[in-house]
Amino acid sequence: MGDKEFDVLVIGGGIAGIGVAAHLAQSCRVAVLEMEEQPGYHSTGRSAALFVKGFGSPVIRALTLASKPFFFSPDPQFCDGPLVSKRDVMIVGRAEKRQAFEQYTADEIPHGNLVPIDANAAMSLCPVLRAEGLIGALLDGGAADIDVHALQQGFIKQLRSRGGELFLKAKVEAMAFLHAAALWDVRTGQGVFRAPIIVNAAGAWADEIALRAGVRPIGIEPRRRTAALVDIPDGLVSKDWPMVVDADEQFYMKPDAGLLLISPANETPSEPEDAQADELEVAMAAERLEQITSIEVRRIRSKWAGLRSFVGDRSPVVGYDPQASGFFWLAALGGYGIQTAPALTELAARLVLKMPVQQALEAIGIRESDISPSRLSQTADQLAEDQKTQGEITNR
Numbered sequence: 576m577g578d579k580e581f582d583v584l585v586i587g588g589g590i591a592g593i594g595v596a597a598h599l600a601q602s603c604r605v606a607v608l609e610m611e612e613q614p615g616y617h618s619t620g621r622s623a624a625l626f627v628k629g630f631g632s633p634v635i636r637a638l639t640l641a642s643k644p645f646f647f648s649p650d651p652q653f654c655d656g657p658l659v660s661k662r663d664v665m666i667v668g669r670a671e672k673r674q675a676f677e678q679y680t681a682d683e684i685p686h687g688n689l690v691p692i693d694a695n696a697a698m699s700l701c702p703v704l705r706a707e708g709l710i711g712a713l714l715d716g717g718a719a720d721i722d723v724h725a726l727q728q729g730f731i732k733q734l735r736s737r738g739g740e741l742f743l744k745a746k747v748e749a750m751a752f753l754h755a756a757a758l759w760d761v762r763t764g765q766g767v768f769r770a771p772i773i774v775n776a777a778g779a780w781a782d783e784i785a786l787r788a789g790v791r792p793i794g795i796e797p798r799r800r801t802a803a804l805v806d807i808p809d810g811l812v813s814k815d816w817p818m819v820v821d822a823d824e825q826f827y828m829k830p831d832a833g834l835l836l837i838s839p840a841n842e843t844p845s846e847p848e849d850a851q852a853d854e855l856e857v858a859m860a861a862e863r864l865e866q867i868t869s870i871e872v873r874r875i876r877s878k879w880a881g882l883r884s885f886v887g888d889r890s891p892v893v894g895y896d897p898q899a900s901g902f903f904w905l906a907a908l909g910g911y912g913i914q915t916a917p918a919l920t921e922l923a924a925r926l927v928l929k930m931p932v933q934q935a936l937e938a939i940g941i942r943e944s945d946i947s948p949s950r951l952s953q954t955a956d957q958l959a960e961d962q963k964t965q966g967e968i969t970n971r
């Protein structure tokens with residue numbers, strides 16, 4: 576197999592990698608290297624597929640808002656049908672979690688995404704909620720379910736139509752920067768690839784890729800979230816029910832093709848791996864469902880888990896590594912990588928190509944330093960400095 580040369584190699588065929596590659600393919604030769612047999616096999620294929628403006632850090636919220644036109648008025652060339660369908664989100668307040676609900680209300684009402692409603696209104700939207708203990712709810716009428724498959728296929732179609740390539744079963748095993756040629760040399764199950772620029776979009780494996788490249792890791796923290804689809808008596812679930820979220824974010828449920836998707840909304844630290852559903856976490860979600868609704872769980876139809884990967888400030892890491900030549904990070908999309916993908920991947924592509932981004936950043940309402948990997952090395956350097964100073968003080 577001969578070496579293949581490109582302008583940019585994107586490692587990871589999740590929504591981040593496919594999305595940025597589709598944008599890059601407009602102006603350069605780009606290839607996506609994905610280790611699995613299909614794109615989106617890991618986090619991207621396991622999400623709850625929601626678009627909610629009022630979730631996540633301020634940076635996530637800004638990127639979500641900036642992605643809204645793409646989802647709600649998609650380009651007909653991108654996909655055949657709609658990318659989203661209406662799904663209200665309702666944060667429920669219950670007497671046993673009154674404090675959490677009051678805190679949520681105080682924090683979120685000023686943002687203007689949520690409207691307070693009383694217990695009766697909450698029950699008319701989701702009649703299975705138990706009346707006893709229900710003290711009210713907050714309603715987001717602007718949220719939606721995302722057709723993740725259509726989004727991913729749209730990006731793949733764009734990528735290919737612009738001359739980009741997607742290599743499956745192309746696990747990156749080793750890589751090195753060839754200084755004389757100013758090229759990254761990347762060894763995979765599909766042969767050797769070379770390019771001056773690498774985009775690290777390997778999700779939970781982003782730090783493993785960095786280590787393979789001899790680049791300082793960013794401290795990515797993969798966290799497992801378990802979900803399940805439960806069978807409930809015929810005719811009980813309405814497809815129009817809102818997604819229901821506990822005020823302390825320990826549980827959520829939403830209708831899914833005649834079944835009910837439930838999750839304990841857990842964030843269990845994990846290695847980067849093919850995450851599997853945890854029985855106890857499924858049982859916790861089923862128990863909470865029975866506590867807050869009149870539904871009796873008859874059968875777990877299916878269960879799965881996926882990894883949501885974060886860094887300390889819970890904002891994505893997007894930009895060139897401050898120390899390694901041609902090594903670009905597109906990682907730590909956390910729990911919002913689908914709903915932010917349109918704006919985030921377009922911005923990432925501009926940064927990869929070193930195009931002016933000031934206008935784009937202003938339009939989104941974030942600063943480059945909010946997402947740049949440099950902010951993490953500053954934090955790490957500051958921490959090291961603090962520890963040194965602390966040591967000196969203690970030793971005095």
Ligand SMILES: Cc1cc2nc3c(=O)[nH]c(=O)nc-3n(C[C@H](O)[C@H](O)[C@H](O)COP(=O)(O)OP(=O)(O)OC[C@H]3O[C@@H](n4cnc5c(N)ncnc54)[C@H](O)[C@@H]3O)c2cc1C
Pocket residue numbers: 586587588589590591592608609610611614615616617618619620621622623624625626745746747748776777778779780784800801802880881882883905906907908909910911912913914915
């Ligand atoms: C249960 C759950 C619910 C969620 N709900 C939502 C939601 O409602 N809304 C939302 O916006 N987001 C949600 N998310 C988050 C969202 O799924 C992620 O933020 C997003 O999918 C991350 O995309 P990614 O491309 O960074 O990672 P991934 O999809 O994991 O892609 C990374 C890819 O890199 C590949 N890779 C790794 N190592 C190598 C290697 N050595 N060589 C080649 N390829 C490699 C992997 O195989 C993988 O395909 C949820 C996540 C979970 C788990």
